[in-house]
Amino acid sequence: MSQETITLSGRELTTAQVARIARQYARVEISAQAEADISATRKLILEMAKDRELPRIYGFNTGVGMNKDWDISEEGLGRFNRMLINSHSAAVGPEASEEEVRAMLAVRLNCFLTNHTGASPELIHMYRDFLNLRLHPVMPTRGSIGESDLVVMAHIGLAVQGEGEVFLQGERMSAAEALAKTGLKPVTLGCKDGLAIVNTSALFAGLGSLLAEDVMEFMDMCDLLYALSLEAFGGNTSPLDEACHLARPVRGPMETAARVRRYLEGSFIWQPGVTVTMQDPLCYRSACHVNGAVRDALDYVIPHLAGHINSSDDNPCVVSEQRRILSCSNYDATSLALGFEMLGQALCHVSRNICYQLIKLDTPYFSRLPRFLSPDGTSVMAYTTNQKTYTALDAENRLLSNPVNVDWLSVSGDVEDHATNAPLIVAKTSKMLDNLRYMLGMQAYHAAQAIDLRNMAPLGRYTSEAYAAIRDVIPFVDQDRVVSIDIRRAYELVRSGRLCAIARR
Incomplete structure (x- = not known):
């Protein structure tokens, strides 16, 4: 307390x-x-x-x-x-x-x-x-x-x-x-x-404030675990190069790429010859742009939200210095509701990207590792069925990303003929974010498993700490075990704030 x-x-x-x-x-x-x-x-x-x-x-x-x-x-x-x-x-x-x-x-x-x-x-x-x-x-x-x-x-x-x-x-x-x-x-x-x-509109603005803080925390962890996944995949670092982003200076992707470069300081991934492919699949190559889009959405939402929670949303509005009380609709938050819809759709792109990063990591053709990250590829099934779980969550996220801000009926004697469903937007985006915590947790232990199988060192300055945090709660899969337990532990790790603390250090 x-x-x-x-x-x-x-x-x-x-x-x-x-x-x-x-x-x-x-x-x-x-x-x-x-x-x-x-x-x-x-x-x-x-x-x-x-x-x-x-x-x-x-x-x-x-x-x-x-x-x-x-x-x-x-x-x-x-x-x-x-x-x-x-x-x-x-x-x-x-x-x-x-x-x-x-x-x-x-x-x-x-x-x-x-x-x-x-x-x-x-x-x-x-x-x-x-x-x-x-x-x-x-x-x-x-x-x-x-x-x-x-x-x-x-x-x-x-x-x-x-x-x-x-x-x-x-x-x-x-x-x-x-x-x-x-x-x-x-x-x-x-x-x-x-x-x-x-x-x-304090229901919408209050819960929206909590959601905005949660998304910022989530994205810091998401960037950190993307960096670890890039090491796990043995991916190209050229899309992280600052010169690329200066050629197309979009704030969100630039910030994400800078974070990922920092997390990977000192990593083997920068060494020549680590990556054998000329160009990675887009789920890895475009990750900074996808994650950065969420940061760009937050750049819209946060200032509007700050304005909302520091202003009057009353009807009527009292203007005391003029001794007037004015009928108005200051509670209308259409601009902010649209911002949260944008935020949800951006998170849905992250959701799909995580799925494809994991699928590629599970696929020997792309990862050059045993299928489903089995320690030997023949006697241990490892993460064979994980794909069903995270793709099911992604399907739910796709449903939750559908906009609802224009779905209203005229009520109160046909006078109140505009609405935004703003609390529902926050509720569905919050549910999407919680699904993403499960998915990010699954990405965490997939990356750790692939790191162990690839056996390359050293990891980055911050990705090594993330790897250690994951291994503190989820051991290497050397024989099949109940995967739901690993999923729950990974989710709790994401919720605990430990990975966020590493990302924000």
């Missing part, structure tokens, strides 16, 4: 900080300036709520969605907010993990602090306290169409009022019991509070 405290201001939150709050339980505090701003804006909101001459403003003194024709008086706000939270708590499982809930809480809290929401300080402080006390609402994850994550985020609204269920320090209980145990008082929702809870 982290001892770090992260100060939130609504302006400087990073995806890495979201991940540390979510996974390492970093504490959060609100900056003094943000505290002053939200208090001043709340005072303005309460003054405006008493103004009988104020025109009708969506979600402020009216109902929401198709019910925007309702007039909501100051006296009726309490009942309206309870009705809003209850009616919008309509998501279905599976339930979000605690780290996912923490990511949503952190992102929504930071967006509150941009000072365009007008929510009560008491409500905003509850998000902070939930994070610091490890009090996490039970939140089903499906039901959002990506045009504000209403039906999911409403479940936080239940918890702040002492309703529904939560996890407190990992123990499931009623929200009322958890609030009593921690000394927190249920929030009585006032003007604009209910809409502030539900009208946000």
Whole structure:
């Protein structure tokens, strides 16, 4: 558990900080300036709520969605907010993990602090306290169409009022019991509070932040294990040459090639005569371009995501310095949803490339090693059936790479006629990434087996460390054994962060 405290201001939150709050339980505090701003804006909101001459403003003194024709008086706000939270708590499982809930809480809290929401300080402080006390609402994850994550985020609204269920320090209980145990008082929702809870894309942005961090970590490992696989294959190094990439300077492939060159420092692979072929199959020759495409996709996603988690996604938007409350659609994240679709498709190219690298490594014609990396090619089957497993995972990845951002229906009385399915995009890309962890683990022990069979030395400065890490958990195959155990161990190695630490050293 982290001892770090992260100060939130609504302006400087990073995806890495979201991940540390979510996974390492970093504490959060609100900056003094943000505290002053939200208090001043709340005072303005309460003054405006008493103004009988104020025109009708969506979600402020009216109902929401198709019910925007309702007039909501100051006296009726309490009942309206309870009705809003209850009616919008309509998501279905599976339930979000605690780290996912923490990511949503952190992102929504930071967006509150941009000072365009007008929510009560008491409500905003509850998000902070939930994070610091490890009090996490039970939140089903499906039901959002990506045009504000209403039906999911409403479940936080239940918890702040002492309703529904939560996890407190990992123990499931009623929200009322958890609030009593921690000394927190249920929030009585006032003007604009209910809409502030539900009208946000924090499900998409919170889980998207975790996914972006995971993809960056995965790609660092992917580059490292490609370097090890190149040694295992006895492949050409000319596609790594900086001169080639300067002739076509695309940032992602250039960064990947530089990383691979660094991982291979001191390797036998640079010696003359190691490679007997003039040109390798594209799965090896183009690997820097394929892996680099994911980095290029991240270069699009990360800045858009940083902007999203440090801005207001509220409707209506409070502009306090102008004393205005404006109807808008700032929760619309089409640009970012398209970026995550691109990221998924780029990962699908990596998936297919891993398959072909392994198939070529298993094939004597290409690798000049015994088939399926058997120690003798005659009495041990070795990795004969592995091809079925990783190609099945690749087929699933191909399915998951299909875009869903244009698959929506017009809802809410035919007024809400645009959507992105952004949370579904993040969910399917996260599933693809987890499949890829299995595949990368399989690539790891294939490469180690081929290295042992080829018996060439020395390995690169960093690939030698990767090889040692693999051999710590998966021994050389000298006789057939249950392969699923090796697959699980390799997956756990990839998940452990050990290979990533080597890649980032």
